[in-house]
Amino acid sequence: MNAQENLTRHFTRAELQCRHCGVLRMNPTFLANLEMLRVAFGKPMVITSGYRCKAHNAAVGEGKLVGAHTLGYAVDVAISGEDVHKLIDLALGLGLTGFGLKQHGPMAGRYVHLDAVPVGDNDIPRPRFWTYP
Numbered sequence: 001m002n003a004q005e006n007l008t009r010h011f012t013r014a015e016l017q018c019r020h021c022g023v024l025r026m027n028p029t030f031l032a033n034l035e036m037l038r039v040a041f042g043k044p045m046v047i048t049s050g051y052r053c054k055a056h057n058a059a060v061g062e063g064k065l066v067g068a069h070t071l072g073y074a075v076d077v078a079i080s081g082e083d084v085h086k087l088i089d090l091a092l093g094l095g096l097t098g099f100g101l102k103q104h105g106p107m108a109g110r111y112v113h114l115d116a117v118p119v120g121d122n123d124i125p126r127p128r129f130w131t132y133p
């Protein structure tokens, strides 16, 4: 696989594949929504984490083997300041439903997690927002 291969108009494989092993199983609908979000946002979105295999997720995702990233329905975007509101507003409009915020501490470490995990009958209702320590 060519890591520079374009998956969408604005995102390459390298940006979205597992940073640990290179596996990429992004949900096609989520990927299409991510591209639409990028077009609406109108400027680069720096992806700090896209698809994650279970081993990588366990290492970085609070020790959990399965989550939005392993299911292919999530990205983390390095972003801060007024762009955060713009990105979330657009993402809500496109039907994304999970918003994790890390907006304290050094600017370089700030990000927003965006996801669209399918919701079951017994799951917490969405959209939902949470924060990271």
Ligand SMILES: [Zn+2]
Residues within 6 Å of the ligand: 018, 019, 020, 021, 022, 023, 052, 053, 054, 055, 056
């Ligand atoms: Zn991996």
